[in-house]
Amino acid sequence: MLSALIWIPILGAIIVGLLPLESKQSRWVTLAISLIPCLVSGVLMGQFDPSLADLQFLENLPWLEDLGLSYRLGLDGLSLLLVILNALLTVVAVYITPADILRARLYYPLVLVINAGVAGAFLSHNLLLFFLFYELELIPLYLLISIWGGERRAYAGTKFLIYTAISGILVLAGFLGLTWLSHAPSFEYNPLISQGLPMTAQLLLLGSIIVGFGIKIPLFPFHTWLPDAHVEASTPISVLLAGVLLKLGTYGLLRFGLGLFPEAWAVLAPYLAWWAVVSVLFGALAAIAQTDMKKMVAYSSIGHMGFVLLAAAAATPVALIGTVFQMVAHGLISGLLFLLVGVVYKKTKTRDIMVLKGLLNPERGLPLIGSLMVLGVMASAGMPGMVGFISEFLIFRGSFAAYPVQTLLCMVGTGLTAVYFLLLVNRTxxxxxxxxxxxxxxxxxxxxxxxIILGLIIVILGLQPSWMVRWTETTITAMGNDATIVANKIALPKAAALSSPDPLLID
Amino acid sequence: MTSLVSPTTSHPFEAVIQRLEQGQSMLPDSPTNLLEVVGILESYGYVLNAYEINLRYIADQQFLVLFPFFKYMNGDVTLPRLLKHWWHDRINYEFAEYCMKAMLWHGGGGLDAYLDSPEFIERANQAIAAKTAGNFIVQGFNKLSPEFLLEQVRQMCYYRALGQFWEIMSRMFLTLADRYYRGEIKSIPDVVHHVKDGLVADAATPITYTVNIKGKAYDIIPKSVGLTFLVDTAIPYVEAVFYRSLPFMGTLSYNAQAQQVPSDQGDFVYGALYADPIPAGGAGIPPTLLAKDMIRHLPPYLLEYHKTFGRGESDLSVKAIQSFQKSMFCVTSAAILGLAPHPWDTADPAERAANRKHFEAWVDRLVESGSRLSRVQD
Structure with a gap:
């Protein structure tokens, strides 16, 4: 079943690439193909047992055993929601692609390959397999930016390629080092794998992985590729980039940083919390300085991904649930915002907030788009009743006990989100x-x-967060407990931060 | 033959002034302008008819009703009517009141002067005494604040006067439409002449107000006061509604403390000739109310024309106000021509020079105060 999420898009990419279809027809065929993973995700959700912390729907096939590479897929509460988000936003991205797009027989297959690569990365439980999928989305995305992007697409695409290639190298170095130093027989995902390693080795390997995923997230100061990529990418690609691809970084941090190096994580956690503060405040302040709507939303992503790092550093059960919530919330909200910015740009031919004005005009403006934008920015600023509020509340509630100062500073970042987005809405x-x-x-x-669909989901999940939390709670709690147990073993001073007794707030 | 046009000057709106000298309109003559103006004036005629019926109903039947909950019902307070009202399937009578209040506030003309006269105060007090007879609470309040009910009666006079004014204007616009359908109106100048002739024909029509209280008639504005249609309602109306009007929320931030609103209400420029059509469609904006009402009665040919550009039917409010603004420049042209010191076609050079001065003064006022005159020249 899980393989369907990977291979149907791949097969679809081949079909769309080979069939001699007009661009309009290619769009409809791709849309139909991208709906299949969506439906499969729905079925998986229906069959998923949220009370189990273990991997479900396991698929394990030997592949290159000499290399320790196996085709091992599994789904748990951490990956389930991200898989669904990936499927949903791919449908949205295909749907909003202009029907007359040039070189459609290359464009749509690339989108489908990204979909497959991201799904594969979220489902992989073999480090090498994860890396393959992690790298798989790099080339299609590079091409999508460089071919269908804006004026400076070549620059943005190359920058993206260089940054994310370095990200991949660092992640691979971490994986290789961990497996070889721990004398593991394969690259199979094993949370206990790092326990026998000296702390220095753990810190080095974890550092490599954190920086690798930090580039992908991106965290300050590795963020510079993101605004350029967003500004130059077309709207559907921006939706995918912000909505799904950045989540590979945060997912990687949780799964392979916290999950594989709990001891070293406990040592680095205070520094990570401060890093989160810097990233959040930098993202927010940089967003305030922007006049390009797309760049503003891009910098807001840097800030909001910093929240995930803060919660991951705190690693309390509530904070960890907050990370998953924030990943999904940010995927939906940033997807919506980029989509709306795309519509504004398509209609007005500008994204400059110093030029745009009065777009809420009921008869001659873009009133519904404006209303959705107001909803989107309110959600992003963490207004109650929307999904952004739940995620930020969980993160701050879960992180405060461990890192009160850092949490409070990150909360300032939330306030700054309201500042720059209100500037955007007010001016535009x-x-x-x-x-x-x-x-x-x-x-x-x-x-x-x-x-409208994304807006509805943002409100519904904001009003009924338990509909999302129930799928992820058991896995995340177990993950937090594992990290706590290991960290407690070495009695680190900050272990108390990891073992926060906070009960989960949401049933 | 003597030329009716003065030698060309360097006036930036020379073409507009020359058209006025020829008895034409500030609005250029063109087939689309004609279609828009006649079409919108037809729908405006129907809307004015509804407004004037309601204004006169309020003046006559809601006299000193302190809580006039059903004033827009014209006496037909039934559940189906209420449901339609709440569902907003109705005429926006609020716009008529908005215009009435603009007239009340800006004043001008004989009506304004009369409402401050001892005769009016005496007549109004008689009506107030009759209306409040037996109502000791209101009588007590009237003793404490004797100006309050008096001011209410003044307002009622404006309800009535505007109602009478619009009754004539409504008929005039609907007749214009009939003549257009008969092929008698073929150009914008024809429209201007129709309006000017109508204003002149009814110039001396008396403005009166008699209210019936407990079976007895009280003349608040008797015919003997001598108030007439043109001088005492039409001209103050043009000044109050076309030029000055009131600042309304929703389009600009009117900050009186920052002196964004003129301290002298004579300098107000928020009227129909200045209104920005683009915000039309937004809630709470008076032109939107009028636009919605006119759209209900838009003649099919104008609806079809509006569908051919912009956003088709979805920005009809803006288009309706744009057309309405053009028509108001025609009506204002008729008023300017009517107020000219000499007939526009006089051959006497001195009289023509005096007319020219008169036209220039009006055009200068419109231009300097930032009206939309330049926007309707295309």
Whole structure:
């Protein structure tokens, strides 16, 4: 079943690439193909037992045994929601792609390959297999930016390629070092694998992995590829990039950083918490300085991903649930925001908030798009009633006991989110519609539907967070407990931070 | 033959002034302008008819009703009517009140002067005494604040006066539409002449107000006061509603403390000739109310025309206000021509020079105060 999430998109990519279809037809075929993983994800969700912490739907096939590589897939509470998010946002990305896109027979297969690669990465329980999928999405994304991007696409694409290639090298170095130093027989995922290693080795390996995934997330100061990539990427690719691909970094941190190096993690955790603070505040302050809507949303991603690092550093059960919530919430919210910025750009031909004004005008502006944008920025700023509030509340509630100062500083970052997004909404959507925008093209219902769906999910999960938490709670609690047990063994001063007795707040 | 047009000057709106000198309109003559103006004036005629019926109903039947919950019902307070009202399947009578209040506030003309006269106060007090007879609470309040009910009666006078004014204007616009369908109106100048002739024909129509209280008639504005349609309602109306009006929320931040609102209300420029059509469609904006009402009665040919550009039917409010603004420049042109010191086609050079001065003064006022005159020249 899990293989379907990987191989159907791959097969689909081959079909779309080979069939001599018009770009419009390619879009519909790709949409149909991308819906299959969505449906499969739904079925998996239905059959998933949330009371089990172990991997479910396991698939284990020997592959290159001499190398320690096996085709080992599994699903747990950490990966389930991300797999669903990947499937959903791929459908959205395909749907919002212009019907007349050039070189459709290359474009759509690349999108499908990304979908397969991301799904594979989330499902892999072999380090080498994860790395293969982690790297698999690199080339398609590079091509998608470099071919269908904006004016500086070549620069942005190359920068993305270099940064993420280095990210991959560091992650691979961490995996290789861990397996070889621990004399493990294979690259199979094993939470206890690092226990026999000296602390110095653990710290070095974990450091390599953290920096590797830190580039992908991205965290300050490894973030510079992201704003360029977002600005130059087309809207569907920005949706995928922010909504799904950045989550590979945070997922990797949790699964392979905290999961494989609990002892070293406990040592580095205070520094990671401060790193999170720097990343959050930098992202927020940089966002305030932007005049390009897309860049503003891109910098907001840097800030919001910092919250995940804070919670991962605290590693309390509540904070860890917050990380998953934040990953999904950010995927939905940033996906929505990039989508809306794309519609604004398509209609007005600019993203400059110093030029745009009055777009909420009911008859000649983009009132529904503006309303959804207000909803999106409110969700991003953590307004109650929306998914962003739940995730940030869980993170701050779970992290405060371990890192009160850092948590409070990160909360300032949330306040700054409200500042820059209110600047965006106020300048762009309120006031009098300027003369040059009084004849904007109509936004069709087809263009509105994806935003409405994402907006609805953001509100529904904000009102009913338990619908999401129940799938992930058991896995995350077990993960937190494992980390706590191991960290306690070496009686680190900060172990108390990891063993916070906070009960889960959400049933 | 003497030229009706003065030698060309360097005035930036020379073309507009020349059109006025020829008895035409500030709005250029074109087939689409004609279609828009006649079409929107037809729908406006129907809307004005509804407004004036309600204004007169309020003046006559809601006289000093302190809580007039059903004032927009015209006496038809039934559940189906209420449901339609709450569902907003109705005429926005609030816009008529908005115009009435603009007139009340800006004043001008004989009506304003009369409402401050001892005769009015005496007549109004008689009506107040009759209306509040037996109501000791209201009588007590009236003793404490004798100006309050008096001011309410003044407002009622404006309800009534505006109702009478619009009754004539409504008929005038619907007649214009009939003449257009008969092929008698073929150009914008024809529209201007129709309006000007209508204003002149009804110029002396008396403005009166008699209210019936407990079976007895009280003349608040008797015919003997001599208030007439043109001088005492039409001209103050043009000044109050077309030029000055009131600042309304929703389009600009009117910050009186930052002196964004003129301290002298004579300098107000928030009227129909200045209104920005683009915000139309937003809730709480008076032009939106009017636009929605006009759209209900838009003639099919104008609806079809509006569908051909912009966003089709989805930005009709903006288009309706744009067309309405054009039509108001025609009506204002008729008023300017009507107020000219001499007939526009006079051959006397001195009279023509005086007319020219008159036209220039009006155009300068519109231009300098930032009206939309330049926007309707295309």
């Amino acid at each position: 959507f309120f006031g009098r519609l300027p003369e040059e925008f009084t004849n904007l093209p109509v936004v069709s219902w087809g263009e509105r539907v994806p935003g």
